[in-house]
Amino acid sequence: MLPNRAIYGEDHEQLRDSLRRFITEEIAPHFATWEAEGIVSRTLWDKLGGAGFLCPTVPEAYGGIESDFRMHAVIAEELAYSGYMGPAADVSVHSDVCLGYLLHHATPEQKARWLPGMVDGSLVCAIAMTEPGTGSDLQGVRTKGMRDGNEWVINGAKTFISNGQHADMVIVVTRTGEGRGSGNMTLIVVEADRAGFRRGRNLDKLGQISADTSELFFDNVRVPVENTLGGEGQAMAILMSELPQERLIIAITSIGAAQKAYDITCDYVRERQAFGKSIADFQNTRYRLAELKTELTVGWAFVDQCIARHLKGELSTYEASMAKLWCTEMQGRVVDACVQMHGGYGFMREFEICRLYADARVQRIYGGTSEIMKELISRNL
Numbered sequence: 001m002l003p004n005r006a007i008y009g010e011d012h013e014q015l016r017d018s019l020r021r022f023i024t025e026e027i028a029p030h031f032a033t034w035e036a037e038g039i040v041s042r043t044l045w046d047k048l049g050g051a052g053f054l055c056p057t058v059p060e061a062y063g064g065i066e067s068d069f070r071m072h073a074v075i076a077e078e079l080a081y082s083g084y085m086g087p088a089a090d091v092s093v094h095s096d097v098c099l100g101y102l103l104h105h106a107t108p109e110q111k112a113r114w115l116p117g118m119v120d121g122s123l124v125c126a127i128a129m130t131e132p133g134t135g136s137d138l139q140g141v142r143t144k145g146m147r148d149g150n151e152w153v154i155n156g157a158k159t160f161i162s163n164g165q166h167a168d169m170v171i172v173v174t175r176t177g178e179g180r181g182s183g184n185m186t187l188i189v190v191e192a193d194r195a196g197f198r199r200g201r202n203l204d205k206l207g208q209i210s211a212d213t214s215e216l217f218f219d220n221v222r223v224p225v226e227n228t229l230g231g232e233g234q235a236m237a238i239l240m241s242e243l244p245q246e247r248l249i250i251a252i253t254s255i256g257a258a259q260k261a262y263d264i265t266c267d268y269v270r271e272r273q274a275f276g277k278s279i280a281d282f283q284n285t286r287y288r289l290a291e292l293k294t295e296l297t298v299g300w301a302f303v304d305q306c307i308a309r310h311l312k313g314e315l316s317t318y319e320a321s322m323a324k325l326w327c328t329e330m331q332g333r334v335v336d337a338c339v340q341m342h343g344g345y346g347f348m349r350e351f352e353i354c355r356l357y358a359d360a361r362v363q364r365i366y367g368g369t370s371e372i373m374k375e376l377i378s379r380n381l
């Protein structure tokens with residue numbers, strides 16, 4: 001079970017309860033189909049929006065419920081704890097990652113254009129930083145934005161883009177000046193119906209397979225300069241200000257999913273028998289579970305501290321990096337130990353722990369790899 005947490009109030013717990021019901025009714029029955037198809041159904045987005053689970057911090061003026069970040073945290077941890085990491089990742093990229101760019105850096109006109117649709121699920125959002133030739137090294141982005149009068153003309157390719165198949169709008173990191181300088185990069189919103197925009201393959205992944213992840217191509221895509229987000233040359237500054245929330249959310253999903261792995265493993269080892277007793281009766285099993293429970297308990301405390309600091313606007317880049325680094329690595333340790341305690345069944349796809357193991361791997365890679373997290377933390381020693 002997810003632990004009781006002092007940072008949450010009654011309204012957060014109500015949201016949690018209604019999301020749990022939603023997961024049971026609207027996600028669980030369809031999840032196997034979505035995994036087989038490598039993508040959730042588009043209607044899930046409409047249902048999530050209709051039920052109020054998308055972009056909860058959006059002001060009422062733009063259709064939201066104007067809550068604070070804790071609603072995002074509750075939604076992320078519940079979806080992760082459900083074990084349905086595909087939908088969890090989809091929602092998180094849209095609500096927890098993309099939304100911040102619009103909420104904090106869009107003009108009032110842009111907010112009026114895009115936020116209501118993001119709240120009701122009619123506009124699915126993606127963010128495209130990574131390219132075939134560059135990922136960790138963001139300043140190596142080659143997708144080009146050239147000014148032509150009142151328009152940007154965009155050319156290039158992105159890859160590994162979450163929500164790439166469903167996206168109605170993509171926040172694209174483009175190079176709008178010469179050379180690697182951070183002032184030469186600009187965020188431009190590209191609507192998916194613009195001429196020259198093309199989706200590539202829905203990529204075949206190890207885990208989180210119902211989360212669509214795609215290549216995207218831009219071939220002389222023209223968008224008005226009004227689609228510039230936060231001003232020309234501001235991309236790196238904006239990314240730096242928004243990445244801490246992305247990293248904190250990944251930490252939250254990691255610990256939620258790790259808690260799930262731990263809980264189902266406790267149930268499994270109590271039932272499974274060997275040498276005339278349950279696996280849970282072996283001292284090794286109890287000690288291993290004791291270690292995992294300790295890791296989880298320590299992790300929740302740090303995550304809660306980070307959530308509290310983020311609420312006050314005080315979460316620093318290096319703290320968010322520590323949360324992501326530690327929680328995603330911890331999730332890796334937990335799921336690995338849990339597979340081991342399942343024996344051969346842990347390797348079988350029909351067992352939930354097998355999926356949790358596969359889904360966990362990418363948490364140490366996207367949103368900045370563990371190595372990049374260490375690099376960021378080491379700058380603040």
Ligand SMILES: Cc1cc2nc3c(=O)[nH]c(=O)nc-3n(C[C@H](O)[C@H](O)[C@H](O)COP(=O)(O)OP(=O)(O)OC[C@H]3O[C@@H](n4cnc5c(N)ncnc54)[C@H](O)[C@@H]3O)c2cc1C
Nearest residue numbers: 127128129130134135136160161162365366367368369371
């Ligand atoms: C399922 C999935 C979803 C994703 N979703 C999105 C998305 O929605 N939008 C988006 O823009 N991107 C997305 N990504 C891309 C993801 O953010 C990148 O894969 C990640 O940042 C790593 O970049 P890379 O794959 O190019 O690896 P590389 O940068 O090539 O790194 C390869 C290895 O070198 C290491 N390395 C690189 N630089 C250093 C360094 N300075 N010091 C030490 N080690 C280093 C890395 O840690 C890694 O181990 C997604 C990826 C996946 C797998």
